[in-house]
Every structure is written in C-alpha cells, then in structure tokens.
Amino acid sequence: MTEPATEQRAIYTPLSDTPGCYLREPDDAHPPLDYPPYKSTALRHPKQPLVYLPQTMTEITGPRFGDVRAFGEHDSNLLVQHEGEPIGERITVSGRVFDTEGKPLRDTLVEIWQANAAGRYLHRWDRWPAPLDPNFSGAGRCLTDAEGRFRFMTIKPGPYPWGNHYNAWRPAHIHFSLLGRAFAQRLVTQMYFPGDPFFPYDPIFNSVTDERARERMVSRFSIHATEPNWAAAYEFDIYLRGPGATPFEAPA
Amino acid sequence: MIFPTTPSQTVGPYFAIGLPWPEGPHAVAARTPGAIRIGGYVYDGAGAPVPDNLIETWQADPEGRFADVYGYGGRSGLDGFRGFARSGHEDGDGSFEILTVKPGQVCTPDGLVQAPHIDVSVFARGMLNRCVTRIYFADEVEANEADPVLARVPANRRHTLLAQPSPDGYSFDIRLQGPGETVFFAV
Numbered sequence: 001m002t003e004p005a006t007e008q009r010a011i012y013t014p015l016s017d018t019p020g021c022y023l024r025e026p027d028d029a030h031p032p033l034d035y036p037p038y039k040s041t042a043l044r045h046p047k048q049p050l051v052y053l054p055q056t057m058t059e060i061t062g063p064r065f066g067d068v069r070a071f072g073e074h075d076s077n078l079l080v081q082h083e084g085e086p087i088g089e090r091i092t093v094s095g096r097v098f099d100t101e102g103k104p105l106r107d108t109l110v111e112i113w114q115a116n117a118a119g120r121y122l123h124r125w126d127r128w129p130a131p132l133d134p135n136f137s138g139a140g141r142c143l144t145d146a147e148g149r150f151r152f153m154t155i156k157p158g159p160y161p162w163g164n165h166y167n168a169w170r171p172a173h174i175h176f177s178l179l180g181r182a183f184a185q186r187l188v189t190q191m192y193f194p195g196d197p198f199f200p201y202d203p204i205f206n207s208v209t210d211e212r213a214r215e216r217m218v219s220r221f222s223i224h225a226t227e228p229n230w231a232a233a234y235e236f237d238i239y240l241r242g243p244g245a246t247p248f249e250a251p252a
Numbered sequence: 253m254i255f256p257t258t259p260s261q262t263v264g265p266y267f268a269i270g271l272p273w274p275e276g277p278h279a280v281a282a283r284t285p286g287a288i289r290i291g292g293y294v295y296d297g298a299g300a301p302v303p304d305n306l307i308e309t310w311q312a313d314p315e316g317r318f319a320d321v322y323g324y325g326g327r328s329g330l331d332g333f334r335g336f337a338r339s340g341h342e343d344g345d346g347s348f349e350i351l352t353v354k355p356g357q358v359c360t361p362d363g364l365v366q367a368p369h370i371d372v373s374v375f376a377r378g379m380l381n382r383c384v385t386r387i388y389f390a391d392e393v394e395a396n397e398a399d400p401v402l403a404r405v406p407a408n409r410r411h412t413l414l415a416q417p418s419p420d421g422y423s424f425d426i427r428l429q430g431p432g433e434t435v436f437f438a439v
Contacts, residue, residue: 056360
C-alpha cells in the first residue's frame with residue numbers, strides 16, 4: 001500500500017473480488033471504444049489504459065426498480081400513449097433477460113426508445129425531413145416478470161440517414177437499456193430486425209466484429225408470437241453478465 | 253453453461269426520448285438533510301463539452317449501506333434514499349448534476365476500508381460502451397490516502413477522480429480523452 005501503483009499492477013492485480021462478483025468479460029465482448037469507421041468515437045474514447053476495479057459492494061449492488069421510476073398504465077404499450085394510433089407496422093417485441101449462466105433476471109428494468117415508422121425521432125436535434133407522428137412518442141419501459149420476460153407493443157421503426165459518411169443509413173433499431181441487478185450488469189444496446197439490407201453499411205452494427213456476436217443483437221421474427229389480425233412479432237433475448245466464480249475467469 | 257453477453261451499443265444522441273425523467277438526478281429525496289449537489293461538465297478529446305452525455309451514479313448512504321434491489325449488504329435506513337441518479341438532457345450543454353448525500357465508507361471483501369466514493373457510468377453518442385469512473389472527495393484526504401482502489405491508480409492521475417468542494421456540494425468534471433483524461437475502470 002505504501003509504494004505507488006504501477007500501471008501493470010493497476011490492471012492485473014486483484015485485491016479480491018466479493019463472493020457475489022460478476023464474471024470478467026473477455027476484451028472483445030463489447031465493441032471497442034476507439035472504432036474509426038464510427039467517426040464520433042474519435043474524440044470520445046479514453047486513450048489511457050483502464051484501471052482494474054475490484055468488485056466491491058458498490059459494484060455488486062444495484063437499485064430497486066420502484067426507486068428508479070414510477071410506472072404508468074401504458075408504459076409498455078407505445079400504441080396507446082396518445083389520442084390516436086401511430087402509423088406504421090404494428091409489432092410486439094418480447095423476450096427474456098438472462099444472465100450468462102442462463103438464469104432469468106426478474107424485476108429488472110427494461111427501457112426502450114426508438115424512431116417512428118418514418119425513421120424520425122421525437123427529439124429537438126433530429127432534423128431530417130421525415131414526418132413526425134403526433135401519435136407516437138417512441139419510449140417505453142417495463143419490468144421483467146418472475147421468468148425474466150418483458151413485452152412491448154409498438155410500431156416497427158424506420159431506417160434513417162445520418163452524417164457519419166456519404167449516404168450513411170442506420171438499420172432500423174430499437175434502443176434498449178437494462179439496469180440488471182447490479183452496477184456491474186448495466187447494459188445499453190440496440191435491437192435490430194432480421195435481414196436488414198443496411199447491415200453491411202452500418203459502422204455501429206459492425207463495431208461488433210464477430211458475426212455471431214452481431215447476431216445476438218438481431219431479433220427473431222416469430223409467427224407463433226404474432227397476434228392474429230393485429231400485430232407481427234419479434235423476439236429478443238438479452239444476456240447480462242453472470243456470476244464469476246473467481247476473480248480470474250479465463251476468457252471464453 | 254455460459255452464454256455470451258449481448259454486446260453493448262451506443263446510447264446515441266436521442267436517449268432523452270426514453271431515459272431521463274424529472275426526479276432522475278435525485279439519489280436522495282429533495283428534503284434530505286445534508287443533501288448536496290455534485291455537478292460538472294463532460295469534455296471530449298478536443299476540450300469541447302459533450303452535450304449529449306448521460307451520467308448515472310450509484311452509491312452507498314452515509315452509513316455505508318445501499319438501497320440495493322435485494323437489500324444486499326444491509327438495507328439503507330435513510331428515508332427516501334435511492335442511491336441511483338441519472339442525469340441527461342434533450343438539449344444539453346455538456347453539464348450534468350445530481351442531488352445526493354456524501355456516502356459513507358464501504359469495505360472491500362477482504363476488510364479494507366474504502367474512502368467515500370460514487371460509481372459513475374458515462375454514456376454518449378460516439379461511445380460504443382459505457383465508461384466507468386468513480387467520484388472521490390478531495391476533502392477526504394486521510395481516507396483517500398488509505399483507499400485500496402485509489403492506490404491502484406497512477407499517482408499523477410488520482411486527481412482526476414477527486415470532486416472539489418463547491419458552494420452547494422462538489423464539482424467534478426469528466427474528460428473522456430486528452431490532457432487530464434479521467435481515470436476509467438474495468439469492472
């Protein structure tokens with residue numbers, strides 16, 4: 001404790017992790033913060049090495065949902081938040097939240113936000129000339145049930161152009177935010193739709209360089225989950241970090 | 253069986269549609285005695301403010317206990333203590349601010365005492381994953397000197413983790429890159 005920590009020590013020497021600690025993820029589990037094809041990363045990624053943080057009580061605990069946000073009646077149904085119905089392809093988006101051991105996470109907060117069917121966000125900064133929909137805000141939230149399930153009713157968002165490079169388009173996506181049950185489990189991601197023709201051209205989607213990992217962000221169309229004569233259905237399961245048996249899990 | 257995690261993606265520029273809410277920045281009830289404000293700016297590698305920053309914090313109460321989902325570590329007894337704060341704006345100027353109380357000491361699993369600290373997640377457009385840092389308090393000199401996590405941080409960078417006293421609490425700036433780059437952690 002008396003000698004100054006060197007960077008080597010800072011990164012590789014654990015103090016000791018809490019018994020209820022979370023698995024250390026391999027370096028490529030998430031996209032790199034420095035990813036030149038996505039130009040906005042250039043000035044927004046740290047250049048110094050990350051310092052290893054032992055998981056203490058602060059990292060292995062997390063907020064109670066009821067403390068975080070109050071829920072309204074229509075929070076998980078984005079079709080009924082206004083007087084009229086939004087325009088677009090009605091869909092359900094449902095799935096389960098698991099940890100990496102396959103254990104469902106109950107009572108965890110799932111928050112979503114998205115563009116409307118024309119690919120326009122209800123946000124002051126979104127100025128591309130696609131119509132806003134007076135009947136669509138594009139935000140929802142719910143808690144997972146005892147089996148980790150969540151379910152939203154919404155409309156399928158449209159793709160939209162953005163300024164990253166010439167003729168850049170984002171594939172249609174829904175943003176997902178998950179608190180998990182611990183600070184260590186926090187995840188923000190995006191859910192995509194199967195077979196999107198914009199996939200090969202999107203640096204954000206392709207910042208996840210492993211094809212199988214990218215597939216974990218793509219929802220499945222499910223004819224079984226459709227509501228006949230009402231809504232198509234997409235399913236999306238989410239995996240958050242699970243418990244780590246020791247401070248030094250070998251990378252998978 | 254071990255399943256791989258779902259990969260992270262950027263929170264994007266439009267998170268204000270879904271994530272902030274009016275009481276979001278309050279880790280404690282507004283009436284809480286001793287409540288303080290902690291605020292500052294998030295800067296990019298060119299020194300420009302990051303207007304679309306989303307900041308989340310998680311911390312113990314003054315007794316070192318948490319408002320944990322399962323009461324792990326002993327339930328906080330502080331009325332209205334949430335421990336979690338979220339700050340983000342539709343039309344931001346790069347600043348963030350939370351209302352909270354100074355946390356107490358939290359032990360490590362092997363019994364070392366940590367100085368008061370707040371865990372912070374930083375999200376923004378252009379960040380494909382969150383960056384994690386910690387707020388420590390510049391006026392906790394002795395506790396900081398004995399803190400086992402600060403001890404791992406190169407001495408010449410520790411100052412980036414110290415919130416400085418301000419008239420109504422503390423100020424804490426986050427520099428994502430470049431001179432004075434904030435120390436970020438691998439959790």
